[in-house]
């Protein structure tokens with residue numbers, strides 16, 4: 001008797017292993033503007049969504065040129081998630097061209113941005129505290145679009161947010177172990193203001209935060225003067241810009257090249273910054289490591 005009962009129950013016990021689409025509604029089709037947001041959305045949504053990134057790993061969202069295929073992708077989306085703060089200058093035109101009529105959610109909603117030049121600094125994801133606001137905005141949007149999945153999405157968002165907070169605490173401890181006046185580094189575009197504010201690091205950049213042109217000779221010369229004036233200890237290249245300007249500055253100043261920082265895009269899988277959390281951990285460790293090495297010389 002017992003054995004027979006087990007057999008009749010077996011299919012029901014196996015059911016949860018089936019893909020979600022076979023059990024309930026189809027996963028949401030979510031389009032995120034760039035790789036960092038797409039990773040956050042995947043973390044929060046789990047199986048509840050299929051997430052596509054318009055700007056891929058190692059690519060520069062500042063100079064992205066959408067294609068007709070991107071418009072088709074948007075046309076089929078249930079939800080579009082962007083950074084906002086004027087980061088995606090191309091998004092309004094793309095949405096109009098696609099005919100998409102759903103919500104365009106700004107992940108930075110509620111964040112008070114840094115001022116930068118005549119505008120605001122869009123790179124708010126470089127703060128792990130702001131990232132928790134991103135997660136909350138993404139969670140709210142996903143739950144509104146898929147209320148049946150609310151419990152799963154809420155639980156995933158809570159767990160992810162806790163991991164972000166834990167990394168924030170570790171990062172703060174690693175950088176606060178280095179004297180404040182030694183936390184001076186150079187990067188190739190002005191993308192790390194929020195990271196600098198969070199951990200008391202002074203970043204010097206040879207150009208403004210738009211990346212569509214090489215630093216001019218005059219710009220490089222100005223940074224060389226700044227590196228000397230501020231006694232910057234380490235120089236970093238980014239995955240979305242080329243190394244030439246930074247190498248020239250290193251040669252002229254004797255500051256060390258501390259490696260690659262990931263600013264506006266994740267790495268490809270397996271390259272060490274393929275998720276947002278990996279990226280932030282990599283950046284903090286690269287900066288802390290280079291500053292410790294400079295202090296030991």
Ligand SMILES: [Zn+2]
Nearest residue numbers: 123191209264
């Ligand atoms: Zn940028």
